[in-house]
Amino acid sequence: MKKRNILLLVLLLPLVAFAQFTNDAEEFCTARELVFRTKTRHFLGSDEFVYNYLTTQNFFTSDSASFIKYRVPVKLWIYTHRDGSGNISDEEIGVFIKDLNYFNIANKTGFRYYLQDVEYRQKNRHYKLGYFWEAPWQSFIHKDKGAINVHFAGNIKKAGGTVSGTFNQLSRSVLVKKGSTRTSLTHEIGHYFGLLHPHRYFKGNKCHQEAVSRTRKYKGCLTRKGLICETSGDKLCDTPAEPDLLKSVNKECEYTGDFEDNWGEKYVPKVNNIMSYPAYRKCRNEFTAGQVALMLYTAERNRFAPYWQTEKNGQAANIQFNFDNFEPDNAKAMASVLKEDETQYHSFHSIFKGSGKKVGKDKTDWVEISIYTHLKNDMNIKFMQGVSVFPNMEVTIFNSNNEIISTKNISKNGQSEINLKKLPVGKYYIKIEIKENHTFADYILSYTN
Numbered sequence: 001m002k003k004r005n006i007l008l009l010v011l012l013l014p015l016v017a018f019a020q021f022t023n024d025a026e027e028f029c030t031a032r033e034l035v036f037r038t039k040t041r042h043f044l045g046s047d048e049f050v051y052n053y054l055t056t057q058n059f060f061t062s063d064s065a066s067f068i069k070y071r072v073p074v075k076l077w078i079y080t081h082r083d084g085s086g087n088i089s090d091e092e093i094g095v096f097i098k099d100l101n102y103f104n105i106a107n108k109t110g111f112r113y114y115l116q117d118v119e120y121r122q123k124n125r126h127y128k129l130g131y132f133w134e135a136p137w138q139s140f141i142h143k144d145k146g147a148i149n150v151h152f153a154g155n156i157k158k159a160g161g162t163v164s165g166t167f168n169q170l171s172r173s174v175l176v177k178k179g180s181t182r183t184s185l186t187h188e189i190g191h192y193f194g195l196l197h198p199h200r201y202f203k204g205n206k207c208h209q210e211a212v213s214r215t216r217k218y219k220g221c222l223t224r225k226g227l228i229c230e231t232s233g234d235k236l237c238d239t240p241a242e243p244d245l246l247k248s249v250n251k252e253c254e255y256t257g258d259f260e261d262n263w264g265e266k267y268v269p270k271v272n273n274i275m276s277y278p279a280y281r282k283c284r285n286e287f288t289a290g291q292v293a294l295m296l297y298t299a300e301r302n303r304f305a306p307y308w309q310t311e312k313n314g315q316a317a318n319i320q321f322n323f324d325n326f327e328p329d330n331a332k333a334m335a336s337v338l339k340e341d342e343t344q345y346h347s348f349h350s351i352f353k354g355s356g357k358k359v360g361k362d363k364t365d366w367v368e369i370s371i372y373t374h375l376k377n378d379m380n381i382k383f384m385q386g387v388s389v390f391p392n393m394e395v396t397i398f399n400s401n402n403e404i405i406s407t408k409n410i411s412k413n414g415q416s417e418i419n420l421k422k423l424p425v426g427k428y429y430i431k432i433e434i435k436e437n438h439t440f441a442d443y444i445l446s447y448t449n
C-alpha cells in the first residue's frame with residue numbers, strides 16, 4: 001500500500017468507527033451518508049429533474065435490452081479459512097453476477113456488470129470480519145483500480161449480531177456476507193452509485209424526516225428549503241416516504257404497519273424497492289426512475305466513466321469491453337446452457353483494470369449441452385463469424401464424467417464445425433479457448449442433431 005493511503009487510513013478510520021457506532025442496531029445494511037456528496041450536489045430528486053435527465057440519456061426511447069450505458073467491472077475478494085474451506089464456488093460467483101445483471105436489466109438501469117477478477121484471502125482470522133475495524137481495514141488494503149471492489153466474508157460481526165452487507169463510503173467498497181440474498185449485491189452497488197435508503201432518518205424531526213406528502217415544504221429549518229421529498233429520506237420524490245420496513249412487511253410482501261409521519265399522515269410505502277428493508281428480502285425487485293437517474297448521474301462523474309461508458313459523443317465507445325450476455329462463463333460451473341437450434345453470440349473481450357494500458361482478457365467460455373433422448377443423427381456444433389474478428393480457438397468437449405471426448409481447433413480459414421457421432425444421453429460441456437491475442441474477438445455458436 002502506498003504511504004499516502006496509509007496516512008489517509010490513519011486519519012479516517014476513527015471517523016469510520018465513530019460514524020458506524022451511531023447506527024441503528026436493527027439495520028442490516030449499514031451504509032450511511034458520511035462524506036459530502038460533492039459529485040451529485042447539483043442533482044435534484046424532483047420528478048421534473050429526473051425526467052429531463054433521463055431524456056438526455058435516451059432512457060425513454062430505448063428498451064431495457066439495448067439501454068446499456070456503462071459496463072462496470074467487479075472485483076471479488078473472497079475470504080476463506082486457511083484450508084480453503086468456507087469458499088464461494090464458481091457456480092455461486094456466476095449466480096452473484098448474473099443476479100446483479102438480472103435486476104439491472106429488469107429495471108432498465110443502463111448498467112451491466114462483469115467479473116474483473118477473483119482473489120482469495122485464506123486466513124482463519126479474516127474469515128469473519130469485525131465490522132468496525134477489520135472490515136473497513138481489509139477494504140482499504142485490498143482494492144483494485146477501475147472496478148467496484150466487493151468483499152465476501154464468512155460473516156461481518158457487529159456487537160449484538162451480524163450485518164448482511166455494507167458499503168464503506170471511504171474505501172468506496174462493498175462488503176457482503178456469504179449467503180446473503182439475491183438483491184444484496186445490487187442493493188450495495190446501489191449505494192456505490194449514490195442511492196440512499198428510502199427510510200433514512202425516518203425517526204428524525206420535521207427538518208430531517210421525509211414527509212408522506214410530496215408537496216410539503218420545509219418550515220423553519222435552518223439550512224433546508226423547498227420540497228421535503230427532494231432533500232429528506234433518499235432525496236428522491238418518486239420513492240414514497242417510508243418507515244423501516246423490517247417489521248411491517250409480511251411474507252406476502254404486504255405492508256402491515258400503521259405508522260404516521262410527523263405531520264400525522266399515514267405512510268403508504270412500496271414494499272419492493274431494492275434499497276428498502278422488508279424482512280423478506282425476496283420482496284425487493286424494483287428501482288424507480290429517480291433511482292436509475294441518480295445512479296447514472298453518479299456514474300457519469302466517476303473517474304473511470306471514460307472507460308466504462310458505451311458511448312462517447314453519440315459514437316460507440318470501449319467496444320473492447322463488450323462482454324456477451326452469457327458472462328461470467330469462464331469456468332465449467334458457470335457454463336451457459338445452449339439449446340438445440342439456439343444461436344448464441346459470444347465475445348472474447350478485454351477487461352478494464354484501472355487504466356487505458358492495463359487490461360486483462362476474457363479467454364475462456366464454457367457451454368453446457370444436455371441430450372435427453374437417444375440421438376439418431378450426429379451432433380453438429382457450428383462456429384460462425386460474429387461482428388468482429390473470428391479467432392483461432394481450441395475447443396474441448398467433455399462428457400458428464402469429465403472425460404474428454406473431442407478436441408478440435410477452430411479457425412476462420414480452417415475447420416469451423418465439429419461433428420460428434422451419436423452421443424449417448426447426458427450432459428456435455430464445451431470449453432472454448434481463444435488461441436490468439438486480440439483486444440476483441442467474437443463468434444456465434446449453435447448446434448443441431
Ligand SMILES: [Zn+2]
Nearest residue numbers: 029030031187
Ligand atoms: Zn443499504
